[in-house]
Amino acid sequence: DGGITQSPKYLFRKEGQNVTLSCEQNLNHDAMYWYRQDPGQGLRLIYYSQIVNDFQKGDIAEGYSVSREKKESFPLTVTSAQKNPTAFYLCASSMGLAGAQEQFFGPGTRLTVL
Amino acid sequence: AQSVAQPEDQVNVAEGNPLTVKCTYSVSGNPYLFWYVQYPNRGLQFLLKYITGDNLVKGSYGFEAEFNKSQTSFHLKKPSALVSDSALYFCAVRDDTGRRALTFGSGTRLQVQP
Numbered sequence: 068d069g070g071i072t073q074s075p076k077y078l079f080r081k082e083g084q085n086v087t088l089s090c091e092q093n094l095n096h097d098a099m100y101w102y103r104q105d106p107g108q109g110l111r112l113i114y115y116s117q118i119v120n121d122f123q124k125g126d127i128a129e130g131y132s133v134s135r136e137k138k139e140s141f142p143l144t145v146t147s148a149q150k151n152p153t154a155f156y157l158c159a160s161s162m163g164l165a166g167a168q169e170q171f172f173g174p175g176t177r178l179t180v181l
Numbered sequence: 182a183q184s185v186a187q188p189e190d191q192v193n194v195a196e197g198n199p200l201t202v203k204c205t206y207s208v209s210g211n212p213y214l215f216w217y218v219q220y221p222n223r224g225l226q227f228l229l230k231y232i233t234g235d236n237l238v239k240g241s242y243g244f245e246a247e248f249n250k251s252q253t254s255f256h257l258k259k260p261s262a263l264v265s266d267s268a269l270y271f272c273a274v275r276d277d278t279g280r281r282a283l284t285f286g287s288g289t290r291l292q293v294q295p
């Protein structure tokens with residue numbers, strides 16, 4: 068899983084609560100990403116960031132928020148507005164957004180809504 | 182716009198036999214193509230990528246992939262499958278005209294029987 072850490076590994080949330088998933092990388096990468104994985108649907112992009120203090124919505128940003136205050140960190144908040152948050156969440160990073168840079172992935176956080 | 186299709190949800194192959202996992206893509210410009218593998222409850226691991234040049238790309242663990250521009254395909258292959266190759270495989274694409282995250286296919290589960 069390279070130099071990307073995600074915590075916690077498992078997270079349980081009650082209905083109506085906001086929760087924050089942590090993602091840290093020590094690869095000196097500029098770009099970072101959040102994906103959601105559901106069975107049979109592959110990976111869907113939530114948010115991505117090219118550089119500190121900048122981020123863009125992906126395909127399924129509704130009900131999620133992010134911040135990029137430091138190069139190494141890209142936390143994801145799952146808000147109470149997200150209707151079906153139970154999923155496996157993957158953070159990734161790459162040297163940049165352009166070109167043929169591969170993305171490196173963290174080990175993931177499994178979120179379950181009780 | 183960019184998209185990826187993996188037409189098979191599951192591929193079954195006997196150990197020692199060759200394997201193929203199919204992928205087709207659609208992009209506006211020239212494609213950058215990637216294959217990743219995922220083991221249960223883990224992040225994705227990079228296997229190989231196509232940028233330009235030789236249509237046959239060699240990657241990790243004996244895997245290779247063949248780029249076919251006319252068929253817009255990038256099939257993953259291995260001459261002799263191992264039981265330990267059993268996992269979930271994802272194809273991904275990015276075009277060279279913009280700055281965007283990778284778009285992933287829905288994944289293909291490879292089952293290698295002893």
